[in-house]
Amino acid sequence: YYSILGVAKNATQQxxxxxxxxxxxxxxxxxxxxxxxxxxxxxxxEVNAAYEV
Structure with missing residues (x-):
């Protein structure tokens, strides 16, 4: 899911x-x-699903 949003696994909520x-x-x-x-x-x-998780 992080890769779909393009952020690292240790990214902050913001x-x-x-x-x-x-x-x-x-x-x-x-x-x-x-x-x-x-x-x-x-x-x-896909982006919505990734964010919801």
Missing amino acids: EVKKAYLQAAQKFHPDVAPEDQRKTAEVRFK
Whole structure:
């Protein structure tokens, strides 16, 4: 899960939250170009799952 968010295993809670917010914004399906929405949606779900854990 840490690799999905792009943080180290010893990252603080603030670092994890910051990485999550950046990734969620980057991969949000509404922001992605139309031809990449399906891929972005899958990636967005992965990011959300990683953050919830």
